[in-house]
Amino acid sequence: MKRYLFAIAVAMLLAAPLSAHHSTAMYDMANPATISGTVKRFEWTNPHAFIYLDVKDDKGTSVEWEIELMSLNHLRSYGWVRTTVKPGDQITCTGGRAKSGAPSMIAALLKLPDGRELKS
């Protein structure tokens, strides 16, 4: 189950200011993973924004990945707006994937279609 220990979030903030508002204990942050796919939809919402990504597995089958991002105030501070990511965009996300094995990740950075990298 998703944990939400604020003490850890505070520790993260001290390490990297304005990084997260909740724990990443449910994600494997020690082994960063990168995944690429096509944006199906982008939820510009609090307490977290989400991207749903159509990812092809090694058999060519589509799998929908859920990519969790920070809260909107953090994203805005990195230069995001609600149209930074759009359906159909080919993007690459780097972050920690769910320890449960579910197709889910919290992304710390994204590579957008034009190649620029943005904190997330």
Next chain:
Amino acid sequence: MLARVFAFAALSATAVSAQQPAPPAQQPAGESPYRIAGRLPVRIMDFKVEPATIDPGQSVTLSWWTENPTSIAIDPIGRVAPRGQQKLTPSVTTTYTLSVTGASNSSDKRSVTVVVKGTTARATPASVSVAKAIPRTADGHPDFSGVYGYGAAGRGGPPPAPGSLPTTPVLKPGAEKYKVARAADDTGQYSSCMPPGIPQSFFVPYYIQIVQAPKQIVIAHEYLNLHRIIPTDGRAHPPDPDPSWMGNAVGKWEGDTLVIDSIGYNDKTEINGYRHTESLHVVERISRPNVDTLQYEATVEDPNVFASPWVIRRTFPLLPEYDSINEFVCENNRDYRPLFGGK
């Protein structure tokens, strides 16, 4: 209601686990992705002024867009948000310079010039650091109005005087049950998006805004859109206020320090890992030792829980680049959904 949330969550989890996730590319172990992201360089995506040439008295719109910044300023305007635009009416030909800094010693700079017909460019004044006076309201009190950023733990301002109250809580004998002990699958204090209460609403990484009026002061917290309207007209607490998440607060001035006394809390919040009872009493002292800083101190008292009152201190930086905090509605809270291997 909670049972319904969990039932919905279980269905979601079933649907998700039926899929075979594609194997993501693994990167070298040991480095947090946030540390990787923390090295991304800053860049200016756009900086422009329209129109670039005007007659005296006409206005222009300056707009800018930066990514991955840690600081952004436009000379001669001052600090600005990462993206924005501003309407300006320069009286003479003026050059505006956007300067950004970011991680890994990255920086970028770009200039635009507005030509005001019939005028010559104003010489750029030498950069002189002048200590600004603390603004004051008509009644002479310091004016705290403004948007303030997150104050990390440990940024406590001056060291407390000898003999002052402890900065860590000590439980009174027999009150051990109030210390929060979480099971590994407990979603924690913030998972439900319920109000953190006072003083904990100051300790989340979101901005706060103070709006000061002659007889009341409003403290608004971006996190969960919470606010308090605190009277400063000398009134006392109402008798036996209903227990509430944010308490009943009254304020008064002691010199240049605003002292907020609050009672009437419910027992549903935590303070630094301790629950409390409805007898919680918080005294907050807020001052503005300089223009850029809000000094915050909360004395926490609950005779049912703590052996003595104790104090939490924080320093919040003024964010002059913002006029207001944002809306924050917890509409997409997925923390009850056991997507991550739970039941």
